[in-house]
Amino acid sequence: MQKVILKRLLQLIPTLLVVITFTFAATRLIPGDPVAAMLGEQYDATKVDALREELGLNDPIPVQFGHYLVDILHGDFGDSYYFNTSAMNMIKARLPNTLMLSVTSLCIAILVGVFFGVISARRQSSILDYALTVISLFGVSAPVFWVAIMMVLLFSVNLGWLPSFGMVTIAQGGFVEFLRHIALPCACLAVIPMGTFMRITRSSMIDSLGSDSVRALRARGVSEKSIVWKHALKNALPPILTVVGMQFAGCFAGAVLTENIFSWPGMGTMISSAIDNRDYSLIQATVLVVALAFVIINLITDILYMVINPKVAIDAENGGM
Amino acid sequence: MEEKVLNGSISKEAQAAMIRKERTANNAWHKFCRNKSAVVGLIIISLMILMGVLAPVLSPHDPNQINVLQTYLPPFSEGHILGTDDLGRDLLSRLLYGARMSIVVAIGATVLGGVVGILLGLISGYAGGVVDAVIMRIMDGMFAFPFILLSILLVTILGSGVFNVILAIGIGNVPRFARVVRSKVMVTKNEEFCNAERILGASSLRIMFSHILPNTVSEVVVYATLCVGSAIISEASLSFLGLGILIPTPSWGNILRGGRGCLTTAPHIATISGLLIFIAVIGFNLVGDGIRDVMDPKMKK
Amino acid sequence: MDELILEVNNLKTYFFLASGVAKAVDGVSFQLHKGETLGVVGESGSGKSVMSKCVIRLLEKVGRIVEGEIKFEGRDVLSFSEKELMAYRGQDVSMIFQDPMTSLDPVFRVGDQMMENLRIHRGLDKAEARKVAIEALRSVGIPNPEARFEAYPFELSGGMCQRVIIAMALCCNAKVIVADEPTTALDVTVQAQVLRLLKNLQKETGMALMLITHNLGVVWDMCDRVMVMYAGKIVEMASVKDLYGSPMHPYTWGLLDSMPSLSTERKTALKTIAGTPPDLRLTGKCCNFYNRCPYAQTICTECVPELKELAPGHLVACHRQNGVERLEREEGSDRG
Numbered sequence: 001m002q003k004v005i006l007k008r009l010l011q012l013i014p015t016l017l018v019v020i021t022f023t024f025a026a027t028r029l030i031p032g033d034p035v036a037a038m039l040g041e042q043y044d045a046t047k048v049d050a051l052r053e054e055l056g057l058n059d060p061i062p063v064q065f066g067h068y069l070v071d072i073l074h075g076d077f078g079d080s081y082y083f084n085t086s087a088m089n090m091i092k093a094r095l096p097n098t099l100m101l102s103v104t105s106l107c108i109a110i111l112v113g114v115f116f117g118v119i120s121a122r123r124q125s126s127i128l129d130y131a132l133t134v135i136s137l138f139g140v141s142a143p144v145f146w147v148a149i150m151m152v153l154l155f156s157v158n159l160g161w162l163p164s165f166g167m168v169t170i171a172q173g174g175f176v177e178f179l180r181h182i183a184l185p186c187a188c189l190a191v192i193p194m195g196t197f198m199r200i201t202r203s204s205m206i207d208s209l210g211s212d213s214v215r216a217l218r219a220r221g222v223s224e225k226s227i228v229w230k231h232a233l234k235n236a237l238p239p240i241l242t243v244v245g246m247q248f249a250g251c252f253a254g255a256v257l258t259e260n261i262f263s264w265p266g267m268g269t270m271i272s273s274a275i276d277n278r279d280y281s282l283i284q285a286t287v288l289v290v291a292l293a294f295v296i297i298n299l300i301t302d303i304l305y306m307v308i309n310p311k312v313a314i315d316a317e318n319g320g321m
Numbered sequence: 322m323e324e325k326v327l328n329g330s331i332s333k334e335a336q337a338a339m340i341r342k343e344r345t346a347n348n349a350w351h352k353f354c355r356n357k358s359a360v361v362g363l364i365i366i367s368l369m370i371l372m373g374v375l376a377p378v379l380s381p382h383d384p385n386q387i388n389v390l391q392t393y394l395p396p397f398s399e400g401h402i403l404g405t406d407d408l409g410r411d412l413l414s415r416l417l418y419g420a421r422m423s424i425v426v427a428i429g430a431t432v433l434g435g436v437v438g439i440l441l442g443l444i445s446g447y448a449g450g451v452v453d454a455v456i457m458r459i460m461d462g463m464f465a466f467p468f469i470l471l472s473i474l475l476v477t478i479l480g481s482g483v484f485n486v487i488l489a490i491g492i493g494n495v496p497r498f499a500r501v502v503r504s505k506v507m508v509t510k511n512e513e514f515c516n517a518e519r520i521l522g523a524s525s526l527r528i529m530f531s532h533i534l535p536n537t538v539s540e541v542v543v544y545a546t547l548c549v550g551s552a553i554i555s556e557a558s559l560s561f562l563g564l565g566i567l568i569p570t571p572s573w574g575n576i577l578r579g580g581r582g583c584l585t586t587a588p589h590i591a592t593i594s595g596l597l598i599f600i601a602v603i604g605f606n607l608v609g610d611g612i613r614d615v616m617d618p619k620m621k622k
Numbered sequence: 623m624d625e626l627i628l629e630v631n632n633l634k635t636y637f638f639l640a641s642g643v644a645k646a647v648d649g650v651s652f653q654l655h656k657g658e659t660l661g662v663v664g665e666s667g668s669g670k671s672v673m674s675k676c677v678i679r680l681l682e683k684v685g686r687i688v689e690g691e692i693k694f695e696g697r698d699v700l701s702f703s704e705k706e707l708m709a710y711r712g713q714d715v716s717m718i719f720q721d722p723m724t725s726l727d728p729v730f731r732v733g734d735q736m737m738e739n740l741r742i743h744r745g746l747d748k749a750e751a752r753k754v755a756i757e758a759l760r761s762v763g764i765p766n767p768e769a770r771f772e773a774y775p776f777e778l779s780g781g782m783c784q785r786v787i788i789a790m791a792l793c794c795n796a797k798v799i800v801a802d803e804p805t806t807a808l809d810v811t812v813q814a815q816v817l818r819l820l821k822n823l824q825k826e827t828g829m830a831l832m833l834i835t836h837n838l839g840v841v842w843d844m845c846d847r848v849m850v851m852y853a854g855k856i857v858e859m860a861s862v863k864d865l866y867g868s869p870m871h872p873y874t875w876g877l878l879d880s881m882p883s884l885s886t887e888r889k890t891a892l893k894t895i896a897g898t899p900p901d902l903r904l905t906g907k908c909c910n911f912y913n914r915c916p917y918a919q920t921i922c923t924e925c926v927p928e929l930k931e932l933a934p935g936h937l938v939a940c941h942r943q944n945g946v947e948r949l950e951r952e953e954g955s956d957r958g
Contacts, residue, residue: 018462141602146595212724221712331900
């Protein structure tokens with residue numbers, strides 16, 4: 001198993017390099033003059049050269065790439081023109097909020113999705129199953145930003161039940177206010193993952209319930225309830241767990257699109273503002289940070305999976321990737 | 322023992338007829354049509370394509386015609402069945418042309434990503450070794466970016482507009498196609514290679530292509546269908562963020578963006594445009610599921 | 623005459639497919655007595671597995687028992703409630719499947735599964751159940767039962783898994799064991815051990831055994847009575863002695879002839895029954911065997927032969943044998 005882990009770690013380096021190179025190429029390929037964009041209103045021909053020299057834009061490309069790499073290793077991902085501070089500062093300020101939203105949504109999606117997926121599988125081909133299947137289909141097909149707008153329209157504008165903007169921490173306004181403000185964004189982000197979990201749980205459970213071991217358990221007189229929730233579910237877990245990792249990335253993407261609608265002060269709103277203001281530097285810095293983070297998180301998940309289930313490591317050694 | 326030809330209900334003819342009947346009942350098209358939801362999905366997709374193709378014919382007005390006297394008309398108004406937007410443009414016409422945009426972008430991006438991805442997958446799987454390693458590392462790198470962020474990054478480099486959006490989404494699709502094809506190639510390579518060794522080396526390439534491609538087709542087709550659906554959402558997302566298709570060219574995404582700004586005064590704009598995106602994606606998902614069930618009921622996502 | 627413990631009358635189980643109705647079991651009747659071993663023989667598709675599953679009402683969704691009666695100790699099994707059915711399964715009637723590795727839940731330990739069983743059927747608490755379970759493992763000949771108790775199924779061999787299943791049936795005091803090809807998936811030496819184990823347990827506890835197999839040698843060793851099934855129907859039923867000594871149905875002749883014995887000449891081709899079993903969607907209108915039977919006549923294509931007692935305790939379903947002139951079996955290799 002150590003061999004496989006080492007192999008994965010070694011594979012990490014070229015992947016990281018690809019990601020960094022890709023983003024570096026992006027920074028140098030933007031149409032227009034970055035310096036002009038930076039100076040903005042204070043554009044002055046004399047200052048251009050000085051700034052260029054300072055930013056190292058006159059150096060040959062490989063040298064620039066070298067500087068870029070070194071900066072990254074120091075945690076310097078560039079600056080935001082619009083917010084006038086380093087990209088890292090912005091990210092550090094906004095990330096926790098997005099994480100809180102994503103993680104909560106994901107947890108809700110897992111609990112609700114898996115539960116209804118099991119019910120759906122158990123009552124396969126019944127009316128309840130068809131209804132739940134339709135709901136899960138709607139879940140995975142719904143454009144998350146449209147759902148957000150519709151929710152705001154329904155719950156805030158028309159019904160006035162829930163606030164539609166801002167975030168309130170428990171410290172600021174108490175638990176109830178916190179819940180009221182996080183409810184809509186959470187519900188919204190949870191829609192697609194919930195649909196996905198319902199579908200994958202249903203299909204995995206159907207396989208599990210049709211397996212020989214479940215048949216043997218039935219032949220021994222084990223109760224249906226025990227078969228479904230204890231035996232079949234445990235057997236059905238592996239594919240579901242695989243999906244959890246993928247959905248986390250999906251939740252993040254959803255956050256990018258919907259935070260703005262809810263004025264939730266997270267990475268999503270930051271990126272939206274950056275796009276609106278053509279703050280390319282911040283966009284690229286954020287994308288790079290997120291990509292690097294995901295590569296490392298995926299690696300850690302893979303390794304953890306191998307530790308929990310040594311059989312996976314053995315398969316990986318033989319399969320080769 | 323004499324050979325008597327006896328006719329009864331289990332005669333040879335009857336058994337052959339039963340097998341024939343089973344074969345036709347189980348061929349791909351019949352199986353697909355038995356799946357009601359898949360047929361519904363097919364109808365949805367066909368309607369959407371019709372909308373897009375016939376947009377110039379079906380639109381009651383010019384989608385870009387501004388009329389400042391008739392802004393924010395609600396649905397069922399005189400002359401504007403679905404109402405108008407913030408500049409008095411007819412919503413129905415804009416949505417029809419938006420359908421055209423969505424189809425063009427979604428299919429274009431899928432075809433682009435598919436062709437490049439399949440080629441890379443074939444090369445990577447067949448060649449193996451260093452070529453495989455290099456290509457796969459690049460694909461891994463691309464996989465690291467969440468799809469939406471990758472698209473955003475690419476659009477910032479390439480700029481907005483139809484072709485660039487197709488390019489951006491298409492490039493994002495390449496890694497997945499490549500990976501699917503590559504793993505199929507590797508599996509088939511190991512199976513067929515032993516047989517191929519006995520046959521002349523020169524024809525092993527042909528064997529690969531005549532065995533691998535048919536095997537890969539089913540998974541690729543399912544994935545491609547789902548890909549078109551997801552491309553519709555990607556294009557809508559990019560346009561919604563203000564990056565993809567820019568106003569005044571109508572796209573469901575940027576209509577939704579516009580609608581968001583006037584949510585209280587004209588909720589129909591956001592509601593209807595988003596609903597169309599929703600229904601379209603449902604259609605593609607239903608068909609994708611249907612094809613998957615037909616090709617191989619055991620195929621997992 | 624021993625007490626009747628299981629009775630099946632005119633059981634019909636059909637599978638409702640998109641392309642037609644497959645008559646997997648088409649009018650099967652038999653009786654099982656206490657302490658008796660009944661063998662069920664037939665090719666794949668003869669309906670023997672489906673019938674055995676019907677006894678504990680364990681059918682796939684497309685299958686349905688459309689007619690017939692199953693009585694256990696006089697009680698009507700087909701009208702059992704959910705609760706009665708769950709008490710019946712695994713306790714009154716235990717089933718042993720062909721693949722022992724998949725008969726246990728792979729994600730739970732062997733001991734936990736045995737204790738679960740004991741808790742359900744005998745209401746024992748954890749400590750009691752553990753004791754009983756380990757004793758049962760010991761009595762089926764598993765060495766070091768305490769260690770095996772803590773093991774996961776994938777850590778045990780096929781033979782040992784099968785013993786665990788038998789142990790589970792044992793400690794729930796099963797009155798009938800239905801074994802569907804219990805040794806087909808095992809090595810030959812292990813086969814003999816498992817079969818001997820079943821035989822010994824039967825002697826000790828007086829339970830009845832229904833043994834489904836396609837192996838005629840096993841039937842000879844283990845069974846008191848045999849029934850031969852073909853295409854969903856019983857074609858011959860008799861005591862083992864009578865079946866092997868004086869078989870009467872042409873299909874049975876074919877089966878017995880196809881078994882190579884030690885006296886078969888080395889270079890002779892193995893005898894087979896020409897043709898293949900019929901499509902179960904087409905059967906039931908005439909003798910299902912006529913297109914493979916060397917003695918078939920017109921009447922065989924027209925009506926269904928009934929199962930008639932042509933000798934004491936010996937039932938046969940054949941138009942020719944039932945008629946005026948009895949058929950004589952050709953000289954072939956006999957199982958002594």
